[in-house]
Amino acid sequence: MTIAQACKTLNLSADTLRYYEKVGLIPKIGRTESGLRDYTSADCNWIEFIKCMRNAGVQVESLVEYVKLYQEGDSTHEARKDILVRERDRISAQVEAMQQTLTRLNFKIEKYETKMKNAEPLLGDCAKCSS
Amino acid sequence: MTIAQACKTLNLSADTLRYYEKVGLIPKIGRTESGLRDYTSADCNWIEFIKCMRNAGVQVESLVEYVKLYQEGDSTHEARKDILVRERDRISAQVEAMQQTLTRLNFKIEKYETKMKNAEPLLGDCAKCSS
DNA sequence: ATACGACTTGGAGTTGGCTCTAAGTCAATA
DNA sequence: TATTGACTTAGAGCCAACTCCAAGTCGTAT
Numbered sequence: 001m002t003i004a005q006a007c008k009t010l011n012l013s014a015d016t017l018r019y020y021e022k023v024g025l026i027p028k029i030g031r032t033e034s035g036l037r038d039y040t041s042a043d044c045n046w047i048e049f050i051k052c053m054r055n056a057g058v059q060v061e062s063l064v065e066y067v068k069l070y071q072e073g074d075s076t077h078e079a080r081k082d083i084l085v086r087e088r089d090r091i092s093a094q095v096e097a098m099q100q101t102l103t104r105l106n107f108k109i110e111k112y113e114t115k116m117k118n119a120e121p122l123l124g125d126c127a128k129c130s131s
Numbered sequence: 132m133t134i135a136q137a138c139k140t141l142n143l144s145a146d147t148l149r150y151y152e153k154v155g156l157i158p159k160i161g162r163t164e165s166g167l168r169d170y171t172s173a174d175c176n177w178i179e180f181i182k183c184m185r186n187a188g189v190q191v192e193s194l195v196e197y198v199k200l201y202q203e204g205d206s207t208h209e210a211r212k213d214i215l216v217r218e219r220d221r222i223s224a225q226v227e228a229m230q231q232t233l234t235r236l237n238f239k240i241e242k243y244e245t246k247m248k249n250a251e252p253l254l255g256d257c258a259k260c261s262s
Numbered sequence: 263a264t265a266c267g268a269c270t271t272g273g274a275g276t277t278g279g280c281t282c283t284a285a286g287t288c289a290a291t292a
Numbered sequence: 293t294a295t296t297g298a299c300t301t302a303g304a305g306c307c308a309a310c311t312c313c314a315a316g317t318c319g320t321a322t
Contacts, residue, residue: 004298014299015281023279034288036299049235056232060279081243088236091229098226101187104180105219112212135268145269146311154309165318167269191309 001039010047017047024064025050027071057094058087132170141178148178155195156181158202188225189218 003014010017017037020026026047029037039047050063066083069076134145141148148168151157157178160168170178184194197214200207 052232056229084236084240088233091233095226095229098187098222101183102219102222105215109215
């Protein structure tokens with residue numbers, strides 16, 4: 001699969017795919033005889049995984065670390081799991097904070113909707129975010 | 132309240148507070164006779180709100196827009212509500228994506244824990260993220 | 263009086279994550 | 293054979309959101 005096709009299936013730009021490969025976020029992609037990248041479906045699955053993690057806010061750095069360990073083989077089993085656990089906990093905390101923000105936003109939106117024109121001076125008085 | 136005290140209560144750096152004021156993310160802070168910033172509790176409440184939104188990933192740009200409208204008075208009531216709704220929907224979608232990522236991560240972590248050393252080649256085969 | 267520490271400013275620098283540019287290679291088509 | 297279009301590379305540029313720096317101004321303690 002050419003890079004153009006990979007872009008379409010993954011909905012990522014060619015620049016981004018090349019960037020991901022360059023920084024080690026995805027393993028080296030195989031080449032055709034003339035030197036063009038040739039994405040396998042395994043490559044695409046991996047990139048799909050990476051994309052999912054990136055969308056959730058996992059840093060490129062962490063994923064690079066994970067890929068590196070993965071390439072070092074079985075001995076890195078524990079370390080890899082630790083990264084996943086760490087990132088899961090990070091995302092989990094982030095989701096909780098966001099849910100509190102949602103509660104707060106909904107409270108404010110409701111005030112706007114019930115035409116309480118004086119909602120704004122109370123801005124800070126509604127439920128506070130924990131952070 | 133001096134900027135140092137505001138930093139402590141809000142857990143934000145002085146640079147960040149000044150930056151927020153400069154770009155219009157928080158209204159102009161009053162000054163003492165000698166020109167030092169003097170934060171009121173209303174200022175702190177506002178900043179607390181801003182901080183909550185920023186923590187949830189709301190862009191500075193959007194918040195600046197909101198503050199600007201707020202300062203223009205009652206006529207911007209609808210426009211302000213629209214911003215809040217827009218950002219709520221954005222956060223909401225993001226939370227959903229993150230929850231799917233969490234599911235995926237938990238699946239992988241479990242595989243690591245049950246000592247399925249061959250978990251990695253299946254990387255892309257577990258539940259896909261929608262995005 | 264002078265030194266100190268907390269503040270002020272404008273503007274430069276940093277980080278993360280892309281995104282774009284320029285110059286070149288290659289295969290296929292007119 | 294010449295041109296077209298998709299690819300290649302290294303490296304520069306860009307954007308958001310801070311973060312740091314230098315030079316200067318206060319009020320207070322020695």
